[in-house]
Amino acid sequence: MSAGVPFLDLRRQQEAVRPEIERALAAVLDAGHYILGGEVAAFEAEFAAFAGARFAVGVASGTDALELSLIACGIGRGDEVVTVANAGAPTICAILAAGATPVLADVDPVTLTLDPASAEACITPRTRALLPVHLYGQCADMAALAALATTRGLRLIEDCAQAHGARFRGASAGSIGDTGCFSFYPTKNLGAIGDGGLVVTNDEALAASLRELRMYGESAPRHTTRPRGRNSRLDEMQAALLRVKLRRLAAWNERRRAIADAYGAAFAGLPLTLPAPNREREHVYHLYVVRSSGRDALRARLRERGVDTLIHYERPVHRHEAFRGLDPAPRALSVSERAAAEVLSLPLYPELSDAEVDTVIRAVREAC
Numbered sequence: 001m002s003a004g005v006p007f008l009d010l011r012r013q014q015e016a017v018r019p020e021i022e023r024a025l026a027a028v029l030d031a032g033h034y035i036l037g038g039e040v041a042a043f044e045a046e047f048a049a050f051a052g053a054r055f056a057v058g059v060a061s062g063t064d065a066l067e068l069s070l071i072a073c074g075i076g077r078g079d080e081v082v083t084v085a086n087a088g089a090p091t092i093c094a095i096l097a098a099g100a101t102p103v104l105a106d107v108d109p110v111t112l113t114l115d116p117a118s119a120e121a122c123i124t125p126r127t128r129a130l131l132p133v134h135l136y137g138q139c140a141d142m143a144a145l146a147a148l149a150t151t152r153g154l155r156l157i158e159d160c161a162q163a164h165g166a167r168f169r170g171a172s173a174g175s176i177g178d179t180g181c182f183s184f185y186p187t188k189n190l191g192a193i194g195d196g197g198l199v200v201t202n203d204e205a206l207a208a209s210l211r212e213l214r215m216y217g218e219s220a221p222r223h224t225t226r227p228r229g230r231n232s233r234l235d236e237m238q239a240a241l242l243r244v245k246l247r248r249l250a251a252w253n254e255r256r257r258a259i260a261d262a263y264g265a266a267f268a269g270l271p272l273t274l275p276a277p278n279r280e281r282e283h284v285y286h287l288y289v290v291r292s293s294g295r296d297a298l299r300a301r302l303r304e305r306g307v308d309t310l311i312h313y314e315r316p317v318h319r320h321e322a323f324r325g326l327d328p329a330p331r332a333l334s335v336s337e338r339a340a341a342e343v344l345s346l347p348l349y350p351e352l353s354d355a356e357v358d359t360v361i362r363a364v365r366e367a368c
């Protein structure tokens with residue numbers, strides 16, 4: 001009987017860079033400037049370069065990044081935003097918090113990201129934006145969605161919370177739409193030790209608006225305020241730590257891909273649907289999600305073999321009590337519904353040892 005494999009162990013990543021993180025945090029303490037100081041400004045510049053965008057604006061969370069993007073785009077009450085049902089609650093919460101109405105489209109059966117044809121069918125005279133989620137670390141079909149947004153005069157807002165460093169035809173996630181919204185929730189590919197988020201954009205006016213919105217709506221230097229501002233700032237401590245980790249992110253994503261390749265090779269031929277990486281859509285494997293018609297039994301057999309798994313996500317959002325009102329026509333989201341019954345996330349993170357990878361492989365092969 002081999003040792004168990006935890007689904008995720010965040011302490012391992014902190015340990016790998018602990019001396020550098022401690023120096024960075026000590027420097028913030030010593031600097032005595034704790035909100036919107038040099039660390040946030042430097043991190044914004046470094047992350048913008050990483051994501052291939054002109055501007056980056058640090059905010060308090062990924063949910064705020066989405067909500068403030070919508071508000072900066074002038075979207076609110078009476079407006080509809082087309083998005084997906086299979087990516088959990090935060091995206092929906094952000095749209096509702098902006099005052100707009102989420103309209104749920106179905107997803108592509110291979111990548112489980114927003115299906116452009118289904119999105120198009122959702123467009124009404126009130127639609128103002130498309131909001132694809134780059135689920136599990138792989139981009140949605142940004143060529144088709146960008147073309148649709150342009151033809152129909154819609155904003156395109158990318159939810160990149162799970163896709164730091166992912167690419168679509170060479171372009172970084174977040175750099176294609178009007179804005180790209182990132183989360184630094186601790187489990188993400190680039191994770192803080194608390195909450196944090198950031199918006200990237202190539203639009204100078206949107207960047208200026210976002211800077212105002214995160215700071216009570218104040219516009220420098222005149223201290224005039226615009227409506228709907230609030231306090232939503234990335235703080236210096238998180239920014240200092242994120243700068244240390246950003247320097248490792250490409251290597252960590254590479255390790256994720258190597259583990260995914262090992263899983264892919266070992267699981268070929270098993271009765272599982274595997275993630276479908278392709279050259280056009282460089283995957284960063286925030287999650288390694290397989291699909292099985294016998295998902296719950298498979299999960300139980302993996303647990304018996306010491307392998308922890310999770311389900312992302314158990315129910316499409318319109319099956320949440322709070323969001324029942326969003327339920328589209330019956331059966332309209334058949335791909336999202338079926339995926340919810342079949343998806344299973346296996347352990348995959350850069351600090352997984354080769355022995356643990358082998359344990360997962362052996363367990364899955366035995367359990368299938």
Ligand SMILES: Cc1ncc(COP(=O)(O)O)c(C=O)c1O
Pocket residue numbers: 061062063064087088090091133159161162182183184185195196197
């Ligand atoms: C797809 C998606 N969108 C948005 C968010 C929200 O990010 P945060 O938790 O930083 O608010 C998350 C993460 O939790 C997410 O996975």
